[in-house]
Amino acid sequence: MSTTNALKMDKPVPDSLLDTSTQGIIGKPLDRKEGPLKVSGAATYAAEYQIENLAYGVLVGAPFGKGKITGIDSDVAKALPGVIDVVTDFDKFLTTPAQGLAPKAPQGVENVQYFGEIVAIVLAESFEAARDAAQQVVINHEAADDGRYDFEALKGEAEKPAKGDIPSHFSQGDLDKAMTDAPVTLDVTFTTPSQNSAAMEPHASIATWDDSGMLTLHGSYQMPGNDVEQLAAALGVSKSKVRIVARYVGGGFGSKLGIAPESVAAALAAKALGRPVKAVMARQQVFDATVRRSNTEQRIRLAATADGKLTAMGHETLTSNLPDDDYFEPTGQATHFMYAAENREINHDIVRLDWLLSGSMRAPGEAVGMLALEGAMDELAEKLGIDPIEFRKINEPEMDPEKGVPHSSRELVRCMDVGATSFGWDKRNATPGTRREGEWLVGIGMAAAARANMLQPSEARVTLSATGRATVETDMTDIGTGTYTILGQIAGEVLGLPLEHVDVELGDTNFPTAAGSGGSFGAGSSGTSVYLAAEAIREKIAKAMGVDVDALTLKDGHAVADNRRVPLGELAGEGIVAIGSIKPGKQEKEKTQSSYGAHFAEVGVNAVTGEVRVRRMLGVFAAGRILNAKTARSQCLGGMTFGIGTALTEDLIHDPRNGKLVNRDLAEYHLPVNADVPQLEVEFLEERDIHANPMHAKGIGELGISGAGAAIANAVYNATGIRVRDYPLTLDKILEGLPEL
Amino acid sequence: MQFTINGETHDVEPDIRASLLDVLREHVGLTGTKKGCDHGQCGACTVLVNGRRINSCLTLAVMHQDDDILTIEGLGSADNLHPMQAAFVKHDGYQCGYCTPGQICSAVGMLDEVKKGWPSHVSDKLDSVSLSNDEISERMSGNLCRCSAYPNIVDAISEVSGLTPAQKEAADA
Ligand code: FES
Ligand code: FES
Numbered sequence: 016m017s018t019t020n021a022l023k024m025d026k027p028v029p030d031s032l033l034d035t036s037t038q039g040i041i042g043k044p045l046d047r048k049e050g051p052l053k054v055s056g057a058a059t060y061a062a063e064y065q066i067e068n069l070a071y072g073v074l075v076g077a078p079f080g081k082g083k084i085t086g087i088d089s090d091v092a093k094a095l096p097g098v099i100d101v102v103t104d105f106d107k108f109l110t111t112p113a114q115g116l117a118p119k120a121p122q123g124v125e126n127v128q129y130f131g132e133i134v135a136i137v138l139a140e141s142f143e144a145a146r147d148a149a150q151q152v153v154i155n156h157e158a159a160d161d162g163r164y165d166f167e168a169l170k171g172e173a174e175k176p177a178k179g180d181i182p183s184h185f186s187q188g189d190l191d192k193a194m195t196d197a198p199v200t201l202d203v204t205f206t207t208p209s210q211n212s213a214a215m216e217p218h219a220s221i222a223t224w225d226d227s228g229m230l231t232l233h234g235s236y237q238m239p240g241n242d243v244e245q246l247a248a249a250l251g252v253s254k255s256k257v258r259i260v261a262r263y264v265g266g267g268f269g270s271k272l273g274i275a276p277e278s279v280a281a282a283l284a285a286k287a288l289g290r291p292v293k294a295v296m297a298r299q300q301v302f303d304a305t306v307r308r309s310n311t312e313q314r315i316r317l318a319a320t321a322d323g324k325l326t327a328m329g330h331e332t333l334t335s336n337l338p339d340d341d342y343f344e345p346t347g348q349a350t351h352f353m354y355a356a357e358n359r360e361i362n363h364d365i366v367r368l369d370w371l372l373s374g375s376m377r378a379p380g381e382a383v384g385m386l387a388l389e390g391a392m393d394e395l396a397e398k399l400g401i402d403p404i405e406f407r408k409i410n411e412p413e414m415d416p417e418k419g420v421p422h423s424s425r426e427l428v429r430c431m432d433v434g435a436t437s438f439g440w441d442k443r444n445a446t447p448g449t450r451r452e453g454e455w456l457v458g459i460g461m462a463a464a465a466r467a468n469m470l471q472p473s474e475a476r477v478t479l480s481a482t483g484r485a486t487v488e489t490d491m492t493d494i495g496t497g498t499y500t501i502l503g504q505i506a507g508e509v510l511g512l513p514l515e516h517v518d519v520e521l522g523d524t525n526f527p528t529a530a531g532s533g534g535s536f537g538a539g540s541s542g543t544s545v546y547l548a549a550e551a552i553r554e555k556i557a558k559a560m561g562v563d564v565d566a567l568t569l570k571d572g573h574a575v576a577d578n579r580r581v582p583l584g585e586l587a588g589e590g591i592v593a594i595g596s597i598k599p600g601k602q603e604k605e606k607t608q609s610s611y612g613a614h615f616a617e618v619g620v621n622a623v624t625g626e627v628r629v630r631r632m633l634g635v636f637a638a639g640r641i642l643n644a645k646t647a648r649s650q651c652l653g654g655m656t657f658g659i660g661t662a663l664t665e666d667l668i669h670d671p672r673n674g675k676l677v678n679r680d681l682a683e684y685h686l687p688v689n690a691d692v693p694q695l696e697v698e699f700l701e702e703r704d705i706h707a708n709p710m711h712a713k714g715i716g717e718l719g720i721s722g723a724g725a726a727i728a729n730a731v732y733n734a735t736g737i738r739v740r741d742y743p744l745t746l747d748k749i750l751e752g753l754p755e756l
Numbered sequence: 757m758q759f760t761i762n763g764e765t766h767d768v769e770p771d772i773r774a775s776l777l778d779v780l781r782e783h784v785g786l787t788g789t790k791k792g793c794d795h796g797q798c799g800a801c802t803v804l805v806n807g808r809r810i811n812s813c814l815t816l817a818v819m820h821q822d823d824d825i826l827t828i829e830g831l832g833s834a835d836n837l838h839p840m841q842a843a844f845v846k847h848d849g850y851q852c853g854y855c856t857p858g859q860i861c862s863a864v865g866m867l868d869e870v871k872k873g874w875p876s877h878v879s880d881k882l883d884s885v886s887l888s889n890d891e892i893s894e895r896m897s898g899n900l901c902r903c904s905a906y907p908n909i910v911d912a913i914s915e916v917s918g919l920t921p922a923q924k925e926a927a928d929a
Contacts, residue, residue: 046845046846046848047845047848047850049853050844050845050850051834051835051837051841051845052834052853053850053853053856054828054832054837054841054842054844054845054850054853054856054857054860055788055828055829055831055832055833055834055837055841056786056787056788056789056827056828056829056857057788057829057833057834058853059787060787060790060854062787062791063781063787065785071782141771141774141782142774142778142782143771143773143774143778144771146773147773212902213902214852214854214902215790215792215798215800215852215854215855215900215901215902215903216790216792216852216854217791217792263852263853264852265790265852265853265854266851266852266854266902266903268902295791297794298792298793298794298795298797298798494852495850495851495852495853495903496851497851645848646848646851648848649848649851649903649905649908650851652904652905652906652907652908653851653903653904653905655904656904656906657904680793680795680797681792681793681795681797681798681900682795682797686900686902687904687906688897688898688900688906689892689893689894689896689897689899689901689906689909689910690878690890690893690894690896690897691897692893692904692906692907693907694889694907694910694911695907
């Protein structure tokens with residue numbers, strides 16, 4: 016029998032067990048629990064389960080843009096040795112992946128919507144045979160004559176997205192009038208290209224149906240609890256007939272939020288063949304047919320008084336997506352609450368294009384939105400002759416400038432101050448282009464960071480056994496985020512157990528349904544569910560000991576109260592089982608919740624070639640309680656490095672004739688490599704957020720990318736006097752403005 | 757044909773089209789070596805062949821008659837870690853862990869290259885190499901890590917390379 020401890024976040028929770036407990040492991044920089052498995056190759060990712068009688072599937076993408084398939088000629092492929100079959104299903108194959116948290120994925124592939132859409136799967140006894148045969152499948156088609164592939168040519172036809180969770184348009188006061196009236200204004204346009212998450216593990220699924228009609232999918236997915244619904248809907252079976260297992264996920268960054276084409280293809284093929292099927296997307300298919308971050312064009316308008324008080328902010332964005340998908344990159348997400356200004360206009364419109372789906376990638380919204388906003392803030396500060404940090408401080412809003420509600424906790428100013436001291440901001444020369452070291456022009460820049468904090472429904476089960484060990488079970492995932500470790504730390508802290516005495520089982524939909532990994536809500540949501548379950552167990556322990564729970568101390572596997580010290584196992588009886596369940600509540604509306612930070616970058620720009628090198632970079636972050644200082648720091652390192660890629664190299668190019676991705680692999684789409692990334696520094700500020708959850712922790716996985724690229728671009732300006740508003744800052748865009756040699 | 761994997765002789769009859777990577781993962785059942793791109797662009801598949809690091813996706817298995825192949829599983833196991841593996845755990849030189857076996861095999865191979873005195877693009881001198889952070893970064897740039905554990909990877913390798921902190925500072929200066 017298990018009890019359930021449920022909480023809806025309607026009220027703040029001022030007292031946290033994590034502050035009163037004495038185990039002393041919460042927040043500590045402990046090594047990852049699953050570390051030894053990962054470094055020895057023993058952690059099992061989706062495609063690595065050893066399953067009997069497996070057939071190999073290789074996916075076939077449409078080698079054309081929008082058009083109608085008139086026939087698939089697979090005779091040659093099928094005749095090759097080792098080939099079992101070529102399977103397609105015009106109705107059920109996924110058109111695109113599902114968006115994160117969507118109830119279902121778009122289906123149907125007869126009318127191909129974009130270049131590379133997955134339309135068939137070749138099955139063979141070996142990977143080599145399937146790969147070979149996939150080259151021989153001929154897809155006949157009639158090209159559509161109304162394909163839309165050219166953003167530049169079509170951006171005049173942008174539409175307002177259909178009503179969704181995030182409002183696309185917002186207006187307050189009179190922006191135009193404020194722009195006319197203000198003594199100092201700025202009106203600039205930034206562009207950012209499409210990007211790919213490029214998680215190192217390609218999307219992969221192994222589908223196995225058992226005799227009772229139950230499907231087990233070993234998949235690389237971030238949100239199994241939601242993905243299982245999408246998969247069941249796509250296959251037309253009940254959700255109770257589908258199980259997803261995702262114990263290790265080789266990165267996601269948004270690209271594995273919703274189910275992708277390989278899952279349904281593998282499941283349908285496994286059904287047709289009556290044997291398990293493995294389908295792993297080729298790296299090129301991950302680029303072609305999963306999801307991209309949309310390109311954006313962002314116009315920023317700012318108006319200020321002479322002493323630097325903002326009177327107006329406009330942030331108008333064009334994004335792109337397929338005709339039937341209303342997801343838009345919410346670039347203005349942080350603009351809503353970053354700075355005070357009376358008159359505001361924050362709009363997002365979609366240019367309809369027949370390119371692959373655009374959807375979530377690490378910090379959807381802030382990641383590229385803050386490139387524009389924070390770049391513009393740097394420009395206006397200079398125009399005003401005010402230090403960029405000072406300018407931001409002048410415009411620090413006491414309340415949410417749109418909703419009029421307080422911030423739950425906001426340490427932006429302190430992040431900037433601490434960072435300025437640590438980084439040596441006072442050594443920055445405000446006049447650009449004045450510091451030269453040999454061939455290199457050197458500059459320093461900063462930008463603010465913010466990432467909205469969210470809570471999602473999440474459940475976990477915690478069991479305290481008669482041996483005194485605890486087990487955490489939830490279908491939450493660890494995609495590199497440190498979940499195995501922090502959930503163990505939370506349970507261990509509340510129950511008074513060392514981390515080694517807590518087992519954590521994740522990524523299996525047989526366990527209670529968790530929030531999944533996305534939107535930086537994973538730790539706060541699933542962590543709270545574990546906290547609540549452990550809290551319920553504490554109460555049972557107190558009862559078993561016959562004391563009031565407040566008089567109880569749990570430490571090192573023992574309960575101490577009333578002058579007695581009893582091993583927990585003895586008090587557990589047959590075992591104590593509890594479910595923790597958290598739901599978002601009124602706190603989200605009553606307080607504006609966000610994590611904050613400040614980025615500082617020093618760059619060298621080669622005066623001869625225009626090459627930009629990041630020399631030093633510091634991020635100072637305030638994200639509530641830090642649950643594990645080591646893994647949290649790593650999350651920030653990762654985010655900041657995404658910022659380096661965004662600023663300098665990442666640029667997904669679409670052929671304007673047919674939407675084909677030109678640079679669809681890791682040689683041509685340039686992720687930052689080791690040599691591009693200096694020894695980044697991260698500092699966390701002590702903070703608690705009682706409105707976020709009972710742990711007082713906020714999201715951190717996406718904070719590190721938000722604003723990071725802008726700090727680099729601002730540093731490039733400081734080094735050279737060249738403002739590049741067209742990301743990434745490749746040398747061709749800098750070369751022209753460099754001083755004569 | 758025959759080759760040795762992690763000290764054990766294997767008799768295999770690979771498809772002539774099969775990469776060494778696919779034979780390891782799909783036939784021998786050693787899935788510690790990862791496939792990130794299958795095109796020699798990411799380094800996730802790095803193994804040591806006769807002591808040298810190579811991308812196992814870029815080499816056909818049939819080219820390895822009598823070769824001595826060392827994979828991540830041969831370097832150390834979860835309860836008996838190689839010093840490089842232990843340093844990656846200590847310094848959090850990974851996040852999702854998918855690039856990690858490749859990083860570790862690459863790091864082990866790389867230290868051997870340094871020991872042999874092979875210079876790199878960033879070496880000041882061609883005849884004596886000291887292992888600064890820049891040297892490590894440069895030499896490890898064939899191994900992508902999208903989670904971006906790079907600074908921690910550098911720290912882990914730096915520790916294993918056996919330099920004292922003072923020597924390290926001198927090398928970095
Ligand atoms: S899988 Fe071999 S280099 Fe990427
Ligand atoms: S640890 Fe995830 S790619 Fe390196």
